[in-house]
């Protein structure tokens with residue numbers, strides 16, 4: 001869950017490439033390091049574009065189908081860009097029993113988004129999780145990487161609203 | 172590193188301790204309620220009041236009572252503060268000097284605490300998980316030393332076997348037996364793998380153990396490696412657990428620097444190195460053969476067993492896979508002996524078990540209790556019953572592989588056999604309490620949606636069956652199903668259970684079957700009347 005604060009200077013293109021190379025070198029370009037490399041790539045680039053997957057396949061000497069297959073198998077990897085902000089509602093059992101569904105419904109109504117989607121302007125992704133392991137403070141919601149426990153629909157709606165208002169579109 | 176040096180570290184650490192310790196939980200649950208900020212404010216308050224000499228503030232792991240976090244505990248006065256806000260830090264520090272204090276007080280003598288028995292959680296909320304010195308001061312790594320110097324590998328296995336420890340990952344397979352199999356399997360290389368995938372929704376025991384006491388798990392893995400003849404280990408942790416990963420990384424580095432991991436540990440011929448592998452979000456990767464595939468960088472799809480990983484595991488070599496909590500039990504067993512351990516718990520389920528108690532109970536959090544405690548004691552005494560007076564209806568145990576146990580069976584003791592007899596399983600230890608507002612059909616539908624999404628797709632019964640079962644459950648929930656649909660659902664349950672390749676598909680029907688067994692009337696109440704008539708032969 002790496003959500004760069006807007007203040008962070010974005011790593012330059014070649015810098016990111018260098019960091020990714022370093023990770024692959026550390027694993028000696030071994031094919032079995034694929035998942036580690038994909039984790040790093042997503043952390044650096046935010047998502048795994050087709051070009052990125054192709055270049056990883058070349059570096060690790062793996063067929064592109066294998067890389068694509070692994071990237072799509074795991075929920076953690078995203079092939080499409082995520083929104084500038086992300087809001088993840090946990091729908092695990094503990095959260096579900098404590099009303100997580102109502103929270104999600106309220107947020108869907110507030111944002112006009114369906115769970116799993118990103119707004120057309122790229123400002124917000126509304127996501128769900130299967131369990132964050134924060135069940136003791138259920139229902140739990142993650143807003144831009146920060147876990148909020150004992151969440152309720154009203155407060156969340158307000159926080160989301162404030163968040164989208166506060167950051168200028170150009171950030 | 173030898174024993175004298177280990178003791179010297181422990182001595183230095185004890186000498187460094189100040190008279191008063193203010194322990195602030197910085198595990199992920201409490202961090203979500205600003206406990207990091209609270210920790211810094213507490214430190215600032217100590218400095219501001221000139222008490223640096225006598226008072227220290229320590230960042231510690233989980234104290235268990237997550238629902239009431241952030242938690243702060245003061246030793247040796249045994250004061251407990253709950254739901255503390257960072258702004259309240261000065262008040263707590265002032266209270267140490269006898270000033271009045273309005274911060275919500277917890278009761279350390281609450282049954283939630285007194286009814287527990289801490290074996291694997293003994294350091295949780297007491298030591299700073301980021302400082303190996305504190306673990307060593309608590310006696311850490313002495314068990315590893317003793318094992319390497321005084322035990323043969325066979326003796327270690329014998330001790331674990333005699334303790335009666337069974338795997339905490341769900342199935343309850345005897346740990347000693349598994350270790351013996353791996354030890355016997357021929358192989359140039361062998362591996363030890365710690366399963367920290369913890370995919371069951373509603374479970375966070377393993378997360379808490381890794382965050383609160385990472386060295387306990389590492390030491391347990393090292394002892395296991397010595398016993399089975401492995402020199403390489405992997406800890407597979409969910410990507411959703413960044414704090415656990417960070418603390419494990421730190422722990423591995425610290426242990427390596429002190430020569431407690433790596434080559435020639437404690438100046439013996441024993442080498443053991445450990446690496447972390449971060450999961451990428453797939454429940455099925457908790458299944459051991461899928462986990463192996465994932466560590467090898469492939470899609471996490473299970474394969475038929477045998478051969479079991481104990482014979483052919485990672486890259487085809489014999490591999491020991493145990494759960495986080497299983498490994499966390501090893502050091503206490505070595506320290507106190509197999510007889511001590513075997514005296515805790517029941518006839519067939521020895522020791523303690525950590526549960527994540529959540530849902531509709533007053534006290535939510537982590538508890539560790541001796542096996543054999545009844546569900547009633549757990550839900551009513553420790554959990555404090557329902558939070559708002561709505562009657563408790565059932566407890567769900569074992570996650571998607573488990574089932575719902577109705578309130579009238581709450582005198583069931585919690586052990587592997589009794590839970591299975593009640594139509595559920597121990598699983599990894601999630602316990603979700605449900606009250607009369609919870610629809611059992613919805614719960615079954617919820618788990619089926621989970622299994623449908625998480626099915627790896629390799630075999631047809633699971634891939635197609637879960638979708639069909641989910642469709643039928645949705646139809647029932649929407650009030651559009653007929654008795655024929657219910658019959659078909661039950662048939663599908665049996666089919667999927669018997670023909671799926673791995674545990675995911677084999678157990679996916681469990682939540683449906685168990686709710687059907689105890690709450691059938693809820694399903695039937697949703698069936699369509701008119702359709703029921705038509706099923707009886709009328710047009």
Ligand SMILES: Cc1cc2nc3c(=O)[nH]c(=O)nc-3n(C[C@H](O)[C@H](O)[C@H](O)COP(=O)(O)O)c2cc1C
Pocket residue numbers: 337338339340341342343344346349366367368369370371454455456457458459460492493494495497599673674675
């Ligand atoms: C679908 C599925 C998911 C599983 N998830 C986990 C898990 O998250 N953690 C775990 O320790 N075991 C999990 N298991 C059980 C493991 O396959 C394995 O039995 C266990 O890690 C062995 O450790 P133990 O003997 O210490 O219990 C899962 C099994 C299945 C079929």
Ligand code: SF4
Pocket residue numbers: 455472473625626627628629630631633634671672673674675676677
């Ligand atoms: S039972 Fe399900 S999860 Fe297991 S191998 Fe078959 S399709 Fe995959």
Ligand code: FES
Pocket residue numbers: 090091092093094095096130131132133134135138139140372373374
């Ligand atoms: S069920 Fe939501 S955090 Fe576990």
